[in-house]
Amino acid sequence: MSLLELSDVQVHFPIKKGVFFDRTVGHVYAVDGVSLSVEAGQTYGLVGESGCGKTTLGRAILRLVDITNGEVVFDGTDLAKLPPEEMRRQRSRLQMVFQDPLGSLDPRQNIESTLAEGMEAHGIGADKAERRERILRILDKVGLPENSLSRYPHEFSGGQRQRIGIARALALEPDVIICDEPVSALDVSIQAQVVNLLEELQEELGLTYVVIAHDLAVVRHISDVIGVMYLGSLVEEAPSDALYAEPKHPYTRALMSAVPIPDPSVEDDRERILLQGDLPSPSSPPTGCRFHTRCPWKQDTLCDTERPVLTDLGDGHKVACHYAAEIAAGTVVRAGEAADEDDAKEGREPASVVAP
Amino acid sequence: MSTKTDKIDRLAELTAQSETSTGSSLWVEAMRRLRASKMAVIGGCIIGMFVILAVLGPWVAPYDPTAQLWRGEVRTNQGIFIGMRGENWFGLDHLARDQFSRILVGARQTLLVGIVSTLLGLAIGALIGTVSGAAATLGGKVGGRIDSVIMRFIDMMLALPSLLLAVSIAAMLGQSITTVMIAVGVVQIPIFARLLRGSMLAQGGSDYVLATRALGVRRRRIVLAHIVPNSLSPVIVQTTLSLATAIIEAAALSYLGLGNPDAAVPEWGVMLAQSQKYFDQAPMLAVYPALGIIITALGFTLLGEAMREALDPKLRS
Numbered sequence: 001m002s003l004l005e006l007s008d009v010q011v012h013f014p015i016k017k018g019v020f021f022d023r024t025v026g027h028v029y030a031v032d033g034v035s036l037s038v039e040a041g042q043t044y045g046l047v048g049e050s051g052c053g054k055t056t057l058g059r060a061i062l063r064l065v066d067i068t069n070g071e072v073v074f075d076g077t078d079l080a081k082l083p084p085e086e087m088r089r090q091r092s093r094l095q096m097v098f099q100d101p102l103g104s105l106d107p108r109q110n111i112e113s114t115l116a117e118g119m120e121a122h123g124i125g126a127d128k129a130e131r132r133e134r135i136l137r138i139l140d141k142v143g144l145p146e147n148s149l150s151r152y153p154h155e156f157s158g159g160q161r162q163r164i165g166i167a168r169a170l171a172l173e174p175d176v177i178i179c180d181e182p183v184s185a186l187d188v189s190i191q192a193q194v195v196n197l198l199e200e201l202q203e204e205l206g207l208t209y210v211v212i213a214h215d216l217a218v219v220r221h222i223s224d225v226i227g228v229m230y231l232g233s234l235v236e237e238a239p240s241d242a243l244y245a246e247p248k249h250p251y252t253r254a255l256m257s258a259v260p261i262p263d264p265s266v267e268d269d270r271e272r273i274l275l276q277g278d279l280p281s282p283s284s285p286p287t288g289c290r291f292h293t294r295c296p297w298k299q300d301t302l303c304d305t306e307r308p309v310l311t312d313l314g315d316g317h318k319v320a321c322h323y324a325a326e327i328a329a330g331t332v333v334r335a336g337e338a339a340d341e342d343d344a345k346e347g348r349e350p351a352s353v354v355a356p
Numbered sequence: 357m358s359t360k361t362d363k364i365d366r367l368a369e370l371t372a373q374s375e376t377s378t379g380s381s382l383w384v385e386a387m388r389r390l391r392a393s394k395m396a397v398i399g400g401c402i403i404g405m406f407v408i409l410a411v412l413g414p415w416v417a418p419y420d421p422t423a424q425l426w427r428g429e430v431r432t433n434q435g436i437f438i439g440m441r442g443e444n445w446f447g448l449d450h451l452a453r454d455q456f457s458r459i460l461v462g463a464r465q466t467l468l469v470g471i472v473s474t475l476l477g478l479a480i481g482a483l484i485g486t487v488s489g490a491a492a493t494l495g496g497k498v499g500g501r502i503d504s505v506i507m508r509f510i511d512m513m514l515a516l517p518s519l520l521l522a523v524s525i526a527a528m529l530g531q532s533i534t535t536v537m538i539a540v541g542v543v544q545i546p547i548f549a550r551l552l553r554g555s556m557l558a559q560g561g562s563d564y565v566l567a568t569r570a571l572g573v574r575r576r577r578i579v580l581a582h583i584v585p586n587s588l589s590p591v592i593v594q595t596t597l598s599l600a601t602a603i604i605e606a607a608a609l610s611y612l613g614l615g616n617p618d619a620a621v622p623e624w625g626v627m628l629a630q631s632q633k634y635f636d637q638a639p640m641l642a643v644y645p646a647l648g649i650i651i652t653a654l655g656f657t658l659l660g661e662a663m664r665e666a667l668d669p670k671l672r673s
Contacts, residue, residue, distance in 0.1 A: 059566075062570055064566055064569055064570060088572045088574070089572065090572075091570060091571065091572030092572055095570065095571075096567070096570040098563050098566070098567055099563075100563050103562060103563040103564065104563040104564050104566070104567040105564055105567070106564045106568070106582050106586065107382055107564075107586065108381060108382055108383070108585050108586055109582070110381070117568065117571060117573055118571035118572065118573070121571060121572050121573045121574060121577070122572060152380065152381055152382065154382070155380075165567075168567070168571070172571070172572075
């Protein structure tokens with residue numbers, strides 16, 4: 001049994017209209033049926049472009065947004081069905097680190113009060129002195145000086161603020177920490193420090209992470225298993241190395257082909273897949289496979305009629321694509337590749353943009 | 357506009373802050389900016405003077421403001437008035453009372469009405485605003501309904517012209533100084549309620565509120581310890597500015613004859629109303645109370661504007 005198991009989690013936000021009485025005129029399908037499991041001590045990375053629902057999914061795990069449907073089973077209890085007060089108590093075991101380090105700290109609260117707040121809410125530490133002692137230990141762990149206690153968020157640098165955010169999560173001694181874009185607001189030089197800090201803490205305290213990010217390099221560095229999200233659902237899930245070595249879903253391939261490789265000769269020759277069009281609106285997602293409107297491998301059958309489910313292709317490499325096996329075997333080719341051959345025959349330059 | 361010395365001072369401050377500093381909260385920083393603002397200093401001085409006048413007025417006043425000590429010297433029907441002179445600095449009013457003493461003593465009434473009515477509006481308005489804002493941000497669906505109902509009621513109050521509302525309240529409760537206070541205070545309620553609620557809504561959607569929810573902090577504490585304190589800046593500014601409007605509105609109601617029925621008790625609005633009849637012969641009788649009202653309102657406005665700048669989050673470094 002995994003520590004954290006999500007099955008068919010859906011988060012739909014109603015779109016409301018009306019002056020006096022709100023009518024629901026539609027839904028935004030932010031998260032639309034996600035199932036995944038996170039093992040204790042592991043790091044699960046969630047990637048996807050902005051608007052794909054990864055942040056909403058992270059918040060849904062903590063029930064910071066209402067879950068429309070599905071189960072979030074944490075250590076044997078379904079969080080989605082807990083009454084509010086019990087959910088509040090569970091929060092000491094599931095914590096979150098936010099994207100915006102300054103915005104997620106109360107500007108009028110000094111660091112001691114910020115870090116003590118969670119302990120007070122959960123009755124950790126007998127008195128102020130004991131809590132202070134614990135806070136000092138945590139500050140030391142995340143690499144902040146002792147005199148931070150009486151200072152305020154605006155007096156710290158970006159990296160220090162994120163350390164405060166991490167310290168706040170650690171103060172409750174959680175089992176799981178959900179890191180929502182933990183480093184994307186930081187300078188590159190600071191990003192490495194914070195990522196390393198997260199890894200050290202995991203080793204020392206046996207934490208389980210769910211890391212949400214759009215930066216593929218960061219996710220690869222830190223994750224054991226990676227899930228790729230597109231328009232509210234998972235399209236591919238695989239152990240980190242396998243995913244990077246051999247992405248199987250067309251969307252993942254396109255994502256990977258966008259990561260620059262620091263070698264000019266490889267960089268010039270490698271396959272580059274440029275997706276056309278924008279992310280469809282999550283309030284009216286496409287029928288069938290969510291990705292078929294932009295997929296270079298789109299086929300005439302199945303793709304626009306039937307929604308593919310995540311299927312294991314071996315070694316825990318799961319893909320939600322009707323033609324994943326065929327694409328991997330090379331029996332189904334990109335619409336663009338065929339076009340390239342035609343172009344070559346007619347003596348034209350191959351199109352750099354691959355049309356679906 | 358910062359001069360070289362300012363820059364050096366700032367640098368010194370920054371370097372001094374490094375290791376030994378104990379941290380300064382946003383309130384402390386706002387106070388520092390406020391002290392550095394000329395507008396705040398001028399506004400503060402005016403208000404300070406006004407408060408001292410209001411407190412000490414009756415003891416400082418050279419004569420009894422209600423006694424007609426120079427009866428016979430002023431003949432209103434013949435157009436004879438006494439202007440500035442050695443023993444009466446501001447001259448005599450139409451009933452031969454010392455105008456300077458009346459202005460001094462009148463300050464107390466004006467300040468009292470201004471402060472009491474603004475505090476009344478602030479207290480009730482802030483309470484309604486807090487309930488509404490808390491319901492809207494953390495109350496879920498039911499909370500949203502409660503918020504809607506409260507806000508439609510507040511909108512109704514806002515839609516009424518403030519002076520009309522004040523006049524009707526004054527007419528209902530009869531003529532007295534308490535009436536003026538209540539009337540002016542009630543007019544302020546919707547302003548404070550809407551302002552605080554709007555500010556709370558903005559704070560309620562912020563990341564740190566989400567973060568405290570993720571920590572498992574109880575909702576009541578989130579509202580009272582996080583959302584409300586962070587929403588207070590515009591309310592504090594509005595309170596200062598409201599004091600100015602309250603003084604003017606109180607004067608207007610007194611001018612309309614809705615204030616203290618005992619016309620002998622000096623009050624700037626009443627004095628203004630009484631002087632109207634003799635404006636042709638003795639314009640100065642209107643000028644003194646009018647200046648008093650304008651200067652004090654200006655003082656509060658200056659301080660309010662300076663506070664707005666000091667508390668503006670966009671100026672936070």
